[in-house]
Amino acid sequence: MNYTRRRFISTMGVGTVFLSFPGIAKLPQSLSPDRKKLGIALVGLGNYATYQLAPALQETTHCYLSGIVTGTPTKKEIWKKKYNIPEKNIYNYENFDEIASNESIDVIYVVLPNSMHHEFTIRAAKAGKHVFCEKPMALSVKECEEMIAACKKAGVRLFIGYRLHTEPYHRAAMQFRTSGDSGILYVQSEFGFKIGDPDQWRLKKSLAGGGAMMDLGIYAIQAARYSIGKEPVAVTAQEFKSDPIKFNEVDESMTWQMEFPDGHISNSYTSYSTPANRLYISADRRWFNLFPAYNYRGIKGSTSEGDLDLPQINQQAVQMDTFSKCIFDGTKSDASGEEGLKDLKVIEAIFKSVKNGTKVEV
Numbered sequence: 001m002n003y004t005r006r007r008f009i010s011t012m013g014v015g016t017v018f019l020s021f022p023g024i025a026k027l028p029q030s031l032s033p034d035r036k037k038l039g040i041a042l043v044g045l046g047n048y049a050t051y052q053l054a055p056a057l058q059e060t061t062h063c064y065l066s067g068i069v070t071g072t073p074t075k076k077e078i079w080k081k082k083y084n085i086p087e088k089n090i091y092n093y094e095n096f097d098e099i100a101s102n103e104s105i106d107v108i109y110v111v112l113p114n115s116m117h118h119e120f121t122i123r124a125a126k127a128g129k130h131v132f133c134e135k136p137m138a139l140s141v142k143e144c145e146e147m148i149a150a151c152k153k154a155g156v157r158l159f160i161g162y163r164l165h166t167e168p169y170h171r172a173a174m175q176f177r178t179s180g181d182s183g184i185l186y187v188q189s190e191f192g193f194k195i196g197d198p199d200q201w202r203l204k205k206s207l208a209g210g211g212a213m214m215d216l217g218i219y220a221i222q223a224a225r226y227s228i229g230k231e232p233v234a235v236t237a238q239e240f241k242s243d244p245i246k247f248n249e250v251d252e253s254m255t256w257q258m259e260f261p262d263g264h265i266s267n268s269y270t271s272y273s274t275p276a277n278r279l280y281i282s283a284d285r286r287w288f289n290l291f292p293a294y295n296y297r298g299i300k301g302s303t304s305e306g307d308l309d310l311p312q313i314n315q316q317a318v319q320m321d322t323f324s325k326c327i328f329d330g331t332k333s334d335a336s337g338e339e340g341l342k343d344l345k346v347i348e349a350i351f352k353s354v355k356n357g358t359k360v361e362v
């Protein structure tokens, strides 16, 4: 196996990622046939929207920044000027539902604290708009199911902001198991960083739903699931706290082991205290390693056959273009609401395992 740049391009085109997706309205009602780009409204103008998504939307081919939803009047003026957003495409959280009649907005991108994903996805669906929703999809399996049902009922598409599903090094991780003899796979995935401000919403259970697990552990779950290519059947998890005051509401650090069908296993770690950033896959006489694995830029990889040399992409631009293309073409995405739901099932099992001190079936 040799993951050269050329091999990646020839074997991992969009055609290998997306399947035909019949039975869903191809285009939003507002989209006339001559429209080439979907209009996206960002909801929640915090760090991710400001420093990643809005700049990425200046580089996209199939979508553009057409509107914003914000509760902060000063941000409204800055964004309006910077991105030339017409007044009629600017909303706040109270008049958000009026977006239904705005023909320049086809997609609502929910970039709010985790606890608000459920409400705004459902409101967006009721307004007849497609939804891109940030990870974690919601706080519980029940909320995810309600979001999927609302989008289905409204005939709109739902995608989760899994930016690594379209990232070349992670596409290579997904293909590793089928690119040679695999035997029983062992995956080690870990993602953590040291979190600052003790007053931020990420440390409040009502807004975040959990701590490091909800925010960063979800990447390690994702990586194990797509490296092994199967769904875990059981998890055993452990929680560690070095600062019970700062982390009195949410988890600080966790380790967990997942058991998959056919004997494959993973061991993972997440933390808000200790940096960690790796994906390692061990197969029969072969291995695959990403370090750092989850950054926006500069992912590096190597395998038992040598260093990986794959394209560095603008992850957010490619993610939004790929979702938009799925809407235009009526094709399926592997970063759907159903995919977000699968992670929440695992996360609920992890929290239950910590609480009960036992192995929990997923």
Ligand code: NAD
Pocket (backbone or CB within 6 Å): 044, 045, 046, 047, 048, 049, 071, 072, 111, 112, 113, 114, 134, 135, 136, 161, 162, 163, 201, 207, 215
């Ligand atoms: P942030 O704190 O920087 O921004 C949150 C935004 O929500 C702010 O504009 C804030 O004004 C608004 N808001 C509305 N009601 C609020 C409330 N009650 N409390 C706090 N803020 C409120 O957060 P962020 O880093 O931009 O994260 C937003 C979402 O994006 C999260 O779900 C996060 O998991 C996700 N995210 C994803 C990635 C990724 O790589 N896919 C990266 C960063 C964040």
